[in-house]
Every structure is written in structure tokens, then in C-alpha cells.
Amino acid sequence: MQTIFLIIVLAPLLGAIIAGLFNVSRCMAHTVTIAGVGLSFFLSLYTFYHIIIQGQGPYDITLYTWLISDGIRFQVGFLVDHLTALMMLVVTFVAWMVHIYTIGYMHEDPGYQRFFSYISLFTFSMLMLVMANNFMQLFFGWEAVGLVSYLLIGFWHTRESAVFANLKAFLVNRVGDFGFLLGIAAILMYFNTLDYQPVFELAEQKQSIRLELLPGYSASIITVICLLLFMGAMGKSAQFPLHVWLPDSMEGPTPISALIHAATMVTAGIFMVARMSPLYELSPTALGVVLIIGAITALFMGFLGLVQHDIKRVVAYSTLSQLGYMTVALGASAYTAGIFHLMTHAFFKALLFLAAGSVIIAMHHEQDMRKMGGLRKYMPITYWTALIGSLALIGFPGFSGFFSKDAIIEAVHHAYQAERWGACFAYYAVVGGVFITALYSFRMFFLVFHGQERMDKHTREHLHETPWVVTLPLILLAIPSVVIGVIALGPLLYGSFFAEAIFVNPAHQPFLAEDYHGVWGFLIHGLTQPPLWLALAGVATAYLLYMVKTDWPALIAQRFPLIHRILSNKYGFDDFYQATFAGGSRDLGHHFWKTGDVKLIDGMLVNGTAYTIGFFSSIFRQLQTGFLYHYAFTMIIGLVVLLGLFVL
Amino acid sequence: MTFTFTHSELTLLLPEITLLTMACLILVIDAFLSDEQRDLTFQLTQGTLIGTALLVWFNVPSEPIFAMSGFFIHDAMAAMLKFFTLLVVFWAFLYSRQYLKDRQFFKGEYFVLGLFATLGMMIMISAHNLLTIYLGLELLSLSLYTMVAMHRSSQTASEAAMKYFVLGALASGLLLYGISIIYGVTGSLDLSQLAVAIKNSPVEHHTLLTFGLVFLVIGLAFKLGAVPFHVWVPDVYQGAPTTVTLFISSAPKLAAFAILMRILVEGMSSLQTDWQNMLILLSILSMGTGNLLAIAQTNLKRMLAYSTIAHVGYLLLGVLTVTETGYAASMFYVVVYALMSLGGFGMIILLSRAGFEAENITDFKGLNQRNSWYAFIMMILMLSMAGVPPMLGFWAKLSVLSQVIQTGHVWLAVIAVIFAIIGAFYYLRIIWMMYFEKAEETQPIQAEPLMQIAISANGLVILGLGIAPHILMSLCLTTFGLSSY
DSSP states (O other): OHHHHHHHHHHHHHHHHHHHHSOOOHHHHHHHHHHHHHHHHHHHHHHHIIIIISOOOOEEEEEEEEEEETTEEEEEEEEESHHHHHHHHHHHHHHHHHHHHHHHHTTTOTTHHHHHHHHHHHHHHHHHHHHBSBHHHHHHHHHHHHHHHHHHHTSSTTSHHHHHHHHHHHHHHHHHHHHHHHHHHHHHHHHSOOBHHHHHHHHHHHTTOEEEEETTEEEEHHHHHHHHHHHHHHHHTTOTTSTTHHHHGGGSOHHHHHIIIIISGGGHHHHHHHHTHHHHTTOHHHHHHHHHHHHHHHHHHHHHHTTOOBHHHHHHHHHHHHHHHHHHHHHTTOHHHHHHHHHHHHHHHHHHHHHHHHHHHHTTSOOBGGGOOOGGGTOHHHHHHHHHHHHHHHTOTTSHHHHHHHHHHHHHHHHHHTTOTTHHHHHHHHHHHHHHHHHHHHHHHHHHHSSOOOSOHHHHHTOOOOOHHHHHHHHHHHHHHHHHHHHHHIIIIISSTTTTTOOOOTTTOOOOGGGOOHHHHHHHHHHTSHHHHHHHHHHHHHHIIIIIOTTHHHHHHHHOHHHHHHHHTGGGHHHHHIIIIIHHHHHHHHHIIIIIIIIIIIIIIIIHHHHHHHHHHHHHGGGOOOOHHHHHHHHHHHHHHHHHHHTO | OOOOOOHHHHHHTHHHHHHHHHHHHHHHHHHTOOGGGTHHHHHHHHHHHHHHHHHHHTOOOSSOEEEGGGTEEEOHHHHHHHHHHHHHHHHHHHHHHHHHHHTTOOOHHHHHHHHHHHHHHHHHHHBOBHHHHHHHHHHHHHHHHHHHHTOTTOHHHHHHHHHHHHHHHHHHHHHHHHHHHHHHHHSOOBHHHHHHHHHHSOGGGHHHHHHHHHHHHHHHHHHHTOTTSOTHHHHHHHHSOHHHHHHHHSHHHHHHHHHHIIIIIIIOGGGHHHHHHHHHHHHHHHHHHHHHHHHTOOBHHHHHHHHHHHHHHHHHHHHTTOSHHHHHHHHHHHHHHHHHHHHHHHHHHHHOBTTBOOOBGGGGTTHHHHOHHHHHHHHHHHHHHHTOTTSHHHHHHHHHHHHHHHTTOHHHHHHHHHHHHHHHHHHHHHHHHHHHSOOSOOOOOOOOHHHHHHHHHHHHHHHHHHHSTHHHHHHHHHHTTOOOO
């Protein structure tokens, strides 16, 4: 198995190296990377079969010791259990689909090979992240996906907005990673190891160690570690208040919005918290914080989706909101539900993004929904797959999103009844969020595919369905978007699927096997619950506002100018960060540059030293006169000095 | 004093005897050759050098063996240094052939004098008596004076030879004076007996011994070119024909290192605190003056001359630690230095052609556009001299500096590093010239294949050994009876 794991990880890396470093043709670039990722996918499929169906493993293999310093080993190793196998499958499948889709989307781009190199490198990094068996490698993968994300957001690096967006993503993630790194450092300090297994085993003993954060206030070291690690997750998974980078990341090409900023990288935070469940379960405080942050993100980011006109931004805000749902699930100790939603979301959100991309291709890279409409008859495949994606997103019964979202709401309800901290707010937030989700999803759907054709004449004449490399991934992603919920519900939530990988305090366990009455039971139970009716109400409202009474949205905006302004300004977070943190540090940097760098370092140290040396050099060279008697005299002086120093 | 020697002692001297015989033979043969047949002299010379080197290589003793009533010593250090000396001379002659032909003094005398100089160096390396040391030194010096002056029509060469000769005579005088004082105090010239005599000498003799030591150190410092006895170096390096500069700057340093080891470490070990302090002073002055003045030079030969002075400063660092590993580090340094110096002057020869000496720094402008391969080789050489990893020069500096730190002279290491950083400037300036300046010269580089291969090999050896430094390092360590790291 060790060899198979290695091939899974290294095949995309090899592809990335060949496509990126060697001057290969376009055809060669996509062939090697798609072959590499495809190989990874099939081997992941085999791994999944081997571990989950055949019940082998879990594997905890250390492959290579990078260095041993002061008794602490830094290693490269794989931990492959049920959780990892599932993540590997999701990552490689979506990555593979996106690779194929890219052939069509990036068709005319001059940076074709570079793009393939990057996304293949991303696949490698993401696999390193999910397969890690120690914090060191986790951090490596964590930073590597961040790097590739940075490179890809700024892929069109001549666009100023793209450069701004990638810098923003990078800087905001630094804030999160700062906490993440501190968390890892705390683990190293208190556990003296970076491997998962011993850390999890020792966690309970270390719980009693308390760290005095402020005078008179102390917290368990586990709580501190969990909160610090979650800070990393907030950055990577774009949770409030570090969410600001994700909407801007849509400056990147659409395939990576689907792969990195919807399906895989942004869910790394969710995966990480689930992986650390043995730690989080020991800290109710940390879980409470996770729950609240998730709930805020889930509800309030959904609102923002209502006022956006850019098709990709709507999907981006919906991603933020859905990530909030997953985080809420983690906070409610329903890690399995979080991972379940992560998986279904990966499929249907990648589908929605790629569908949006397909629309963008057809519209000649026009992304404003106000200039679309009535695309249904021109692009039937895109239309139907987008419909499937939207239904899955709003949680229409039978679609995958229904099961995973209902499971989360169910879990929060359970936490609410158990009177856990923050659960009350979280419950109303996620239930309310269902209505909002349905509203913005179908607002987009109606605006794009139905109603008046608002594009200009030239564009309309050229409208047609996109090529097969684009539609094939849509269809292949639509299938799991529909069925994966039904298949995975039982084993994932109620079975012992994650028994070894995820630890849940029995008192927190929201899903009990005796409550489970099969898929049908779950379905029928869902029909009687408010979320379904809220979702349908959302669709109906969207229909009313954007199909029947199309002048109402403008009227509403006029009637409530304050709310509209707040939403348009995204609650002012961007402006606030821009003015304080970005502006402040720029001023500070300017100041340091002026006095510290220009005057002190350049002026005095660097140039000053150079001038001084040059000065002495020109003085001393006068000594070398060229006259023989001077030379002889120098030697005699040397002799006298030596005699004076050592003999007298 | 009676001289006896046996048959087995003669075999110890076999390399020297071979070299001497062949040098005389070549001198005679050359007299009968016409100018067109002169290549034969060259080939014979190179053959002699290789043959002698092989004789040395296959006779490395594990224990020191004395011959000629103690005048001659054959030990691992002697074998090692002799081998490298012969190799370096061989390489230097490879670079010389074309240059000499272009300038119409491709003469037999040049090679014969070179061989005699080599013989002088070998005698210095194996000398175990102050007289033998002086004998070897003079044989070397007299040959070198003549070689510098060989280009008779060149005014600068004649001037350089004159200065070299006068200052050399002064230095020889000082050295002889020192020897005579030491002999007067101890009554011995043999290094082993000297060591014992100094050890047992009464305290009141100490001042007199130190007095003599100062003169000896000055003689050594002159040969090495350490400040303030370096004054001849820039003028001679610049004035002499480049091939002669190449010769002077490389192999004789190995021999000078040998006599430094013989006199100070073997003969004067009891005065070690005295000469240690003298070497510290010389070393700091050399590193400082060499590196500072090299910056102000526009002539590359002169710049390399100052760079040599600076390198001597670093070379002394290892010896002044007075430890076996320190000696090994110095030996490593001197061998590496000889290789780098060969390459540096080799590049000047490569870029020169009949009627044009590429000896100004500006002549290297835009070399990358003219020939990127040689620009690359030159870059390796410059980076190595500056001590940038992974070049060989880095390991040389590292090994001496780590020894200095281990023996507790951290302040000295700090000074050495500061001067090394200052020194990096002028090496990097050459690289900058080659890669970032526009070429003024557009003539393609013409050189015979032999030259091209030799210079490429030189650069690659420095890179290759830099990647695997333990090969050379363990050789140096085993020389001093230390196991490699």
C-alpha cells in the first residue's frame, strides 16, 4: 500500500513538474497532468475500496525522516483511514474533472501550460495535506495549497484586480496561519511530538495543564491549542471575520474557483478540525466558539449573495455560507455531518461553478447577470446540470444537499436541546439560512437561464452550448450531486464509518444508530420539518421577484436604502480592513522605509561602509609607490615592528 | 660531519634525481632543436613532470624516513605536497604553450628553468635542515628571477625582475641572518636537533632565540607574500608575463607552506607562543591589506595579486591554531588556493592573444555574450575565491575558520569573515562585468583545444570537489595522521 500512496501523491507532482519546468507543448501539458491526476484518482478509488469495502487498515506509515532535532522527529508520513480515504477520493475526483474542464476553459489562454502545472501542483499539495500523519506535513500541505491558491488567483497577473485579490488572499491567510502555527508550536511544546497518534493519546492527560492567559484567567492548554488551530481554519475556510478574501478570489480563472475555492482547499479547515476531533471534544469552549463563528458565517454571508450581480460572486457567497454550515456541524460535535456536507458540497458546488464557467464561456467572458437571461434554450446541458446543482444546494428532498444539510440542522437541534453554549443562536441561524440559500440560488438561476434575453445582439448570435470537455465534467459531477446523499447517508452518519478516525464524546453524539430508520425514514422525517418548507418558500419568493414582479427588487432596494447599502458594502469589513490594517501597515512600512532603510541601512550602513572602504582603499594604494627603495624600506619597517613587538 | 648514504636512501631521492637528470637532458636536447621542433621540449617536460609525480604518488611513506644524514626527510606531507606541486606545474605549463608561442618566446630555457624551479620546490618540501631549506629556496628564487626577466623586450618585465631580485636578495639576507643567530645559540641546523636544543635552552637564551625567529619568519613571510613583506607581489605579478605570474602564484606557495611547517612546527615548536602571535599579526594584516587594496585595482593581474595576499592571510589561520587539524586545514587551503590561482590566471591567458593582454578588469565585460561557457568557468573561479558555497573555496575558508573558532580565537574568525565579505565585492564585480555589462570586445575567443580542455577541467574540478569536498579534505587529514571526519 505504501507504494500506492506514494504514487497517488507523486503522480500529480510529476505532472506539474513536467508541465511547468519543461518547455512542453499544450497537448503534452494537459496529457501528462490529466494522466497523473487520473492515475491518482483510480488509485484513490482502489484505496477507498481496499480500506472501506475490504475493511483493511488504517495505515499509519512513516516514510522518511527529514531531520531529528533535539529528540523531535520531523517526518513525512501517511495516515490513511476512512476519513482520509474519503477525502482522497473527493479531491482526486473533483481535481480530475476540473483538469478536463480546463482544456475547454483555458483554450485560448497563453499561460495554458503554467495553469496545468499549477492545478496539478495543487492536487499534490492537497493530497499531502489530507494524507499527513503529523502536524509538520499538515502545515506543509496547508501552506502549499495556500501558495498555489495565491498563484492561481493572480493567474492573470497583468490585471490589477487579480493582483490585488491574490495579495489580499495571501495576507488574510497569513493572519489565520499565524494562529495555526502557534497552535502547532503549542502542541510541540506540551506534547513534545508532532505525530497525530501520540498527541491524540496524550490529549486527555494534558487537559489538566492550565495556561494563564491573562492575570487571573487561565484556560486548559487543550482549549488554547484548539482555538489557535481553529484560527488557521478560519483563514483557510474563510470563516467570519477572515472571510473577506474568498469573494475576491473569484478573480482567478473559473476552474480553480471550482477546485480550490469551493470543493477542496477551503474545506481543508473543516477537514483539519474533524481530524483533530479528539482534541476538540475535550474543550467545550472551543466547540462553542466554532459553533458561533460557523453560524454567523452561514447566515450573514448568505444575505450578501442576494445583492451581487456577478454570477461567480453569488456562487462564492453561497460557498461562504455553506462553509459556515460545515463549521456549525463541527461545533455541534457532528463531525461526520460536517464531512458529509463537505463531500456533497464538493460535488454540487464544483458543478455550480463549472456551470457558471460554462455560461461565462458562452457569454464571451461576461460575468454580469444583468446582461444574461433566457439562456435555457441555448445551453440545455448547462441548464439541466445547473438546475441539479441548485436543487442540491437548497436541499431539495432526494438530492444530496438535502441529506447533508438536514443532518447538520438535526445535529444543531440536538445540541440546542442539550443546551450547549451558543446552540440556540446557531439553530435559528442555520434554519433561517435555508430560506436565504434558496432565495439567492434561484435568483441566480432565474436571472441567468430564464426571463428576458438581456445580452447584446452580437453575443446572442454566438450563443451555443460549450464543447464536450466542458459539458462532460458537468454531467459527471451532476451524478454524484444527485445520488451521493442517498448512498452515503446511512454508513456515514449512523454507521461506524468514522469510528476510528473521528472521536466523539458519547454525550455529544447527535446521531444514534437506533434513531435511524433508513433513507426513507430520514426523507419522510425531513418533509415534516421547517427547513424544507423554508427552502420552497425561498424558491417561490425568487420566482415572484425575478420572474413575475421583476420591478420589485429595485423597489425594495429603494424602500430600505440602509439595509441595501450595508449589504452592498459587505457590512463594511473590506473597507475597514483596507483602511486600518492594510493602510496602517502601509504607513508604518513607509515610515520604516524612509528612516530605517533609506537613511540608516542604505545611507549609513551600506553606502557608508562602501564609501569608507573605498576611501581607505584609495589611501592605502598610495603606499604601493612602485619605487624599490620604498619597498625595501617597508620591509625594514616590518622587521623593526616585529622585533619591537616580540623581542623587546 | 660525515656523509653516508645507502642504496635505499637513493630510492627515496629518486623523484628529485629523475627531475634533475631530465632537466639537464632536456637542456642538452633543446640546444639541438630548431624552433619548429620546440614542441618536443614541451612534451619531454610534461612527460618528466608526470613521471616524477607518479614516482611520488607510488611512494607515500606511513612513517617519516630520513636520508642523507638527516638533511632530507620523506614523509606523508612531503609526498602529498610534492605530488600537488608537480601537478600544478604540469597544469601551468599546459596554459603556457600557446601564450609563449604567440609572443615568440616559446624557448627551451623557459621549461628548463621551470623544471629547476620545481626541483627547488621539491627540495624545500623535503628539507630537514636549515641549509637544505635555504638551498631549495635559492634554487627556486634564482629560477624565478630569470623567468620573470625572460621577456627581455618588455620593460615592465625587466623592472619587475629587478625589483623581485633586489627584494628577494634582501629577504634571503634576513633569512640567512636568522639562521646564523639560531645556529649560534643552539649550535645546530638540523631541525630535529634544533627542536631539542631550543627546548633545553636556558631561559636567558629566549630573547636571542626570538630575535632569530623574527628573521626566519620574515624570510617565510616574504616567500608567502604576507603583509608587510608583500610589496614585491603586486609589481611582479603585474609586470611578469602572465604565464610566469601563473607559475609564481601557484606552485611556490605549496613549497612555502612546507618550509613554514618544517621550520616553525618541527624546528621551533618550543617557541610556539611567539610565532603564533607573529602569524596572527601577519594574518590580520594580510587579510586586511589584500582585500582592501584589491578593491581599488583596475588591473586584473594586480587584483589577483592582492587577492593572493589575502588568501595567504587565511592560509596562516590554520597554522597559527597549532593543532594537527589546523595544519590539515591550512594544507587544504593552500592546495585549493593553488588550483584557484591556476584557473584565475589561466582565464587571463585564455582571453589574451598575440598583441593583446586581457589583463584589465574591463576586458571581461560582457564575456557571457562572447562565450557563455568561459564566463561560467570564470564565475566558478570567482565564486570559489570569494568563498561562496558550494565551490571548493568555501570549504577551504570554512575549514580554517572552524579551526580558529575551535581553538578559541573567535575574534580572529570574526575579523577574517568581515574581510572575506569585503573581499567578495571585487570577485563579484568581475561576475557582474561578465554578465551585466555590454561587451566592448567582439572578437571570438581563440585558443588551442588543449588550453580549452585544461581551463574547463580546472573550473569543473573546483566545482566538483566543492560538491564532494571530503575527497581532498580526507587526503589532507590523513597526511597529518588524522582520520577523516
